[in-house]
Amino acid sequence: METLDSASLALVIILDALDECDDAYATTLLRLFGKLVGKLPHQVKLFMTSRGEPHLQQCYKSDPLEAQLEIRSMGDENVELVEDDISAYFKDRLPDMVGQWIAEPSDWPGDEKRRALVNKTQDLFICATTVARMIADPRSRDPERQLDDILSSDSICLDDMYAQILDRACPPGSDDDLVDLFRNVLGALVVARVPINIHTLASLLSPDESQDHQFVQHIRTRVLSYLQAVLIIPSVEVPKIAQDAEPIRFIRTSFVDYLTNHSRGDPRFLLDPGEQHEQLAIGCLRRMRDLKRNMCDLDPLLLNSEVANLEQRIRDSMSPGLQYACAQMSVHVTYREWRGPRIGEGVRHHETSVLAGRAQLDGEGSRSG
Template sequence: MEVVGVVANVIAVVDLSAKLAVLCGEYINKARNATKDIERLKNESEALAKNITQVRDLLGNKNDKDEGHKRKLKASAEFHDDVTECEERLKLLVTKLDPGSNPSRMKMLGKSLKWPFSCKEVMDNVESLRRWREAFATAMQVDQLRIAVRMDDDLDMRNLPEAEGAHFDAYDQEKEPFCHQETRKDLLRQINDWVDDPNGKCLFWLRGLAGTGKSTISRTVARNFAERNQLAASFFFNRTVEGRNNARLFATTIARDFIRRVPQLRDRILAVVKEDPELARTILRTQFKKLVLEPLQHLTMKGPLTPTIVIVIDALDECDSETTDLELDRSRIVVSLLADLATVTGVKVRVFLTSRPELPIRLGFRDDVPQDSHQDVALHDIPDAVIASDIRFFINSQLDVTRSLYRIPPSWPGANKIGKLVEISVPLFIYAATICRFLMDKRKPFPPQKRLDSLLSHTKRAKTGIEKTYKPILEQLLLGVDEFEQEDLLQQFRKVVGTIILLADPLPMASLCKLLQSDPEEVEYFLGSFHSVLNIPDDAKSTQSIKLFHLSFREYLLDNSAGDNQFWVEQDRKHNELFELCVQVMTAAEGRDFYLKKDICSLDDPGVYCEDVDEEVVRSSIPRHLEYACLYWFHHLRNSQKPTDNETKILRFLKSHYIHWLEAMSWLGRIDQAVEEMMALDDMFRPLGSTTSDFIVDARQFLTQHKHAITVAPCQTYVSALLFSPLSSAVRQQFWYEVPERKVAGSGYK
């Protein structure tokens, strides 16, 4: 039942009840009989009109375009039948009492009106109107309470941050593949049997080398159990995406998925967050215990059999360790936390986990997980014949698309070449997928037949599985190009593609070009050659980010251990270039519309609270490329070869834009990150004992002292933060010119 329909009926009742009260008033003045009956009906209709007007105001006007005034209030929808019945009764009463609408029943006696109802009819109508009035009042109270509770819940949800795009069905995952219906059949059947087995183990660990198809299997498993209404949560780690490359948002994201998929868990999780709003900032073990384990331990679901819920965790190896201590490695901790779910009894919990067989994860399963609570399958242990059969199905299905796209005869490429493709692909599904995308790409200058022949000949020279996946495709870039042009192309490759693989968080095409300070048409044209290895939106103006199809492409470009990778991207050097680009983006320059400055959102109100400013205002004032520079300049500095070599650039940036950066970070909700980075910067430069290190120490103290004010009201950076800093503060002295004059006068300063 749409709330707009309820509103329409309510408005009709408002009008009719008001009209009934007016008509009763006329009868009191002009009728000679039944005065008390008329007054009773008039009083009840007036009370109903007052009550139903409040309901109308609560629901909102049906013509109001603001969806905020069209609340879908469940209780209001439930009394739709009462509203409809009330409307029909009021229509009858008005029709009977209105001489203009029914003169045959309303006889004028001189200047008097004859009251048309008996005493019993009046009492029946008054009682009906009273009953409806009380029903409406009750429903309105319920809905007002529901609004208050929902607002409270929304506030609690803000304290439950999630990693964007981590769910299997997230918007960012839309183009990611699932298993072909004829592939992985035995493995998927084994996973289904494990979930359905009442005595099945809690954990299922699917391990395999890079490119063996683990993530595709994970997405398929998640989708299958979502369709069976058994999926409780999913988290897909990704080393190249902020928020998904570490475990900081792991527990909170799982908890939010619980709220979405298991309604019985909602109230308990929100109650925990309400009790401790800072829970998301505590250690991972505490978060997981309070938000995941304990809610599940208190969960009981009705039914003759204990129900089973499934949690899918993909690519755990892509979770940043955040330490060199194997005991404290985040991926190992996640394994031990997931093992604790075996203690849940009110519902059967099954956790499907994939990763490469990295040491911390292996140690976690060996030392931290009871043997009777997990099982594992190694993809590389599956017989080659089974993998070859699956890959053959996949290649044939993709070649069907290519033949249709290019109108190629069905005899191409022939059994012999398909056999070679299968042979060189096993056991790497990523190779087969990459080659098929390459053959399908209409942006390539040569037809698929020629491309396939070239790839098969180049593949023979490749030394490793990853090399044979990417080297033949990248070498197509250099075909028919002389030595000097090759060097230009390789420089452009390292500039553009090298940036994409090392970004801390993927960027859309337009934002990438602004960060690189490059012509969008040139970058778009250049990237046209890489659609088989990069997921590039067709529309260059799209807000979707450019992403890697697979992490192994990044790993190939960063590896030059053999000394002959001409596409090698020197990681620490590239990070240094990105640090410099971030600083340039944040710094004012001729022709640059967006950069760090005081009152970046142009609000002209130093006291405005962060929560009172619409997110769109912030987004339009701090566009994506500037946001990236603010959030990740320190990330690139820290990963450069020798961060302290940038001492002069850092001091210049901090003395020009430090408090502007703090304001921007506050608008972005990342002041905690700023605190951590200033502490790390202090640790990095303190041993130098230089002017730079002295300024950094003062800058860190400034932020620590005024963190709360800056977090709540970003523009207080220029008012209370500067005014109440010590006179000796280097930050105060450097940025005193930014204090608004009216505030200085009010404080006795000039």
């Protein structure tokens, strides 16, 4: 703060698309800024963009944040400004994104098609970024065709784009096994309690632990590689340690809404959160077959807090899937009342091992053994 007080340049903190955050996180963040904003040096400016969601509007009007905010609405008078910004985005980003497939990409696709593309976005940057990723889809390797398909479509609202992406990834008429694979992968990513990487995902979904590596490749080639317009998928390069792989993330929460809303989209991909929690609960129990007493080889006389390098020892002894299972299984098991005995029997069978594994992960229990 002392350095900022003496600085001549302004520091701008940008929070873009705040409405895309989880409601509780967004509210907590705004309350935190409300407490700190009066203590910040005058050079520090906060710039936020968001839709006018009720829970955010309520935060804006609370003390002391209300006195510090200047709220501006992007009304009809700003449409041309937004369109110019989206056009500039396309002009800057598309040539780089399609350069390996277009002979002369410097001004691609030209002013006329760029204007038509801007008109398709309904003045929404979320549409513009999704369209750009669709056009540059590495699976198609044909940006011209992708662009023509988008421009020839009757509508390009988000639901239409999501439907196009899923239809190309898993065309109507695909066999049931492929549809189930897409649903299981997307469902696991939606309900997972923390972002998970591809190794954890495969570990929880694979019916055969000995085939986990092959299942990782199966998920990557059959599902994830087709969904790069809606998912942040880490590089194909596999780290030496599976835990070090970056997690898979949804680019927009609106895609999650699309997958879980009964009034939108293709029923083939409609996700029932309860069914997906049950699927992960079963996957967690399957992983827990690997549990054994004191598998991290800890001194039973020491508290977990007294064990040197406990986190590293857990990483060395427990797979990413097993770590997730021990830490998060209870959430998936208790999501709803289960039909049939398979969950309850599995929990009873592994009860002692589950408690021991959970204790080693989060420091519960009086002794590390």
